[in-house]
Amino acid sequence: MAVFSEEIVNWLKAAEQQAEGRFREIDQIADHNQWKVIEAFQRHQVSDYHFSGSTGYAYNDRGREVLDLVYADVFGAEAALVRPHFASGTHTIATALFGLLRPGDELLYITGRPYDTLHKVIGKPGDGSGSLQDFGITYNEAELNADGSIDWEAVREKITDRTKVIGIQRSRGYDWRDSFTVEQIGAMVREVKAIKPDVIVFVDNCYGEFTEEREPTEVGADLIAGSLIKNPGGGLAETGGYICGREDLVRLASYRLTAPGIGGEVGAMLGTTRGIYQGLFLAPTIVGQAVKGSVLAAAVFERAGFASRPKWSEPRTDLIQAISFSGAEQLIAFVQGIQKAAAVDGHVVPEAWDMPGYEHPVIMAAGTFIQGGSLELSADAPIRSPYIAYMQGGLTYSHVKFGLLTALQTMKDRNLL
Numbered sequence: 001m002a003v004f005s006e007e008i009v010n011w012l013k014a015a016e017q018q019a020e021g022r023f024r025e026i027d028q029i030a031d032h033n034q035w036k037v038i039e040a041f042q043r044h045q046v047s048d049y050h051f052s053g054s055t056g057y058a059y060n061d062r063g064r065e066v067l068d069l070v071y072a073d074v075f076g077a078e079a080a081l082v083r084p085h086f087a088s089g090t091h092t093i094a095t096a097l098f099g100l101l102r103p104g105d106e107l108l109y110i111t112g113r114p115y116d117t118l119h120k121v122i123g124k125p126g127d128g129s130g131s132l133q134d135f136g137i138t139y140n141e142a143e144l145n146a147d148g149s150i151d152w153e154a155v156r157e158k159i160t161d162r163t164k165v166i167g168i169q170r171s172r173g174y175d176w177r178d179s180f181t182v183e184q185i186g187a188m189v190r191e192v193k194a195i196k197p198d199v200i201v202f203v204d205n206c207y208g209e210f211t212e213e214r215e216p217t218e219v220g221a222d223l224i225a226g227s228l229i230k231n232p233g234g235g236l237a238e239t240g241g242y243i244c245g246r247e248d249l250v251r252l253a254s255y256r257l258t259a260p261g262i263g264g265e266v267g268a269m270l271g272t273t274r275g276i277y278q279g280l281f282l283a284p285t286i287v288g289q290a291v292k293g294s295v296l297a298a299a300v301f302e303r304a305g306f307a308s309r310p311k312w313s314e315p316r317t318d319l320i321q322a323i324s325f326s327g328a329e330q331l332i333a334f335v336q337g338i339q340k341a342a343a344v345d346g347h348v349v350p351e352a353w354d355m356p357g358y359e360h361p362v363i364m365a366a367g368t369f370i371q372g373g374s375l376e377l378s379a380d381a382p383i384r385s386p387y388i389a390y391m392q393g394g395l396t397y398s399h400v401k402f403g404l405l406t407a408l409q410t411m412k413d414r415n416l417l
């Protein structure tokens, strides 16, 4: 068995005791969402035959159709498009945006600069890549206030008659800001619709699913999207994404995913259907495990003298735990320590590399069953100042605990604690 220094073990025990009350709150959210998912399965009479998958055009794949209905139900939406054909979260979000926007329209993000991989989706006018701006769709953003809140003065100024879609990113992504709760997103929806009633509100829901009792579609968001190798895939979905929301808008996105007029009526599920259903079934509970792990990480690293965001005691609306380090060496030791605790590829030492879609070298701990699956315990850190690691996930709370102990011990062994 791994041996950890007494000091580290004591920090962890104290952090665990401190967070007891938070853990009970997280269990209650997990119960609420678990039952919500089970009841949605029951309402749509999910049966064994829905899992069989399909080939070719896959017309009338009842498993695929019911999966969309179940997702729509769980997310309180009119319709959903849940497919293994989405290659990533970025692809899913891009499909939604290209579905909604036409040349001459404008996309306005009101939560500041979006997640790194979306920068190239937005692109630049005439960049030749087929980005939104290359197609003559313009883009604007309202930076957040210094305290991380929405700059409403800027938003009011930037909403024009060409503003077709308002973009909101729920999760902090790779930024040292707070994530936006579902309640805050609801308030944003009301505010932008008061300014421009026909604007479409799109929410990048990545990492947020099942961390609260409600989802953005339940507080007025018109369309949301996320990745199945994050929260709603429950660690079992092998690939894919989902889009939920207003029926007409989901249809537009489906036309972009396949072809106009065809939409979601085709698309072979091959062997993925059971994993996507079973993953959704498990997701609320596994998200609860991961969120508990994030709270523990905040508590133990605060004890060890590091700044964390959110703090252990603060409410959560996503999986991500940001921890601030004082330099690249500490950051790298932390990420390598998380990797060392993995069941898969625990023997591999991660290094920083220039990942497609990212603007700085990124180091990632991703000892996962699903490649890049970040409902599994993982950590990402762009190697840039300020040195912040973003950790997330954990299919079991116990694994997160093991990861935190191993990361702290790795730092201590290198005299970085």
Ligand SMILES: *Cc1c(COP(=O)(O)O)cnc(C)c1O
Residues within 6 Å of the ligand: 088, 089, 090, 091, 093, 115, 117, 169, 170, 171, 172, 173, 204, 206, 207, 227
């Ligand atoms: C992960 C993520 C994305 C992109 O998803 P990928 O699967 O990495 O392409 C977009 N937005 C946010 C907030 C994310 O967390």
